[in-house]
Amino acid sequence: MGFVFGMMMIYYSVNAIEEYFENRKADFATMLVFNAITALIFATLAGDYSVMESPYIFSMIYVWAKFVPDRQMSIWGFPV
DSSP, X not given: OHXXXXXXXHHHHHHHHHXXXXXXXXXXXXXXXXHHHHHHHHHHHHTOOOTTTHHHHHHHHHHHHHHOTTSOOEETTEEO
C-alpha cells in the first residue's frame, strides 16, 4: 500500500512540476535524473535501497514547493 501512495505522490508532484517546465523539456528531464541519482547515492550510503520511496518523493515535493510557493499542496492526500 505504501508503494501505491508513493507512486501517487510522484505522479502528482511531477505533474505539477511539469507545468513549470512547459517549454524546457531537457531541463525537466535533467532535474528528474539528478533527483533520482542523488536519491540513489544517499540510499546507497545509508544502506537502504528504497530509492523510489521517501527520498525521491520528498525531493520532488521540495522542488515543487520551491517553484510554486503560493500553491497549496498535499502530502498523501492531506493538505499542508
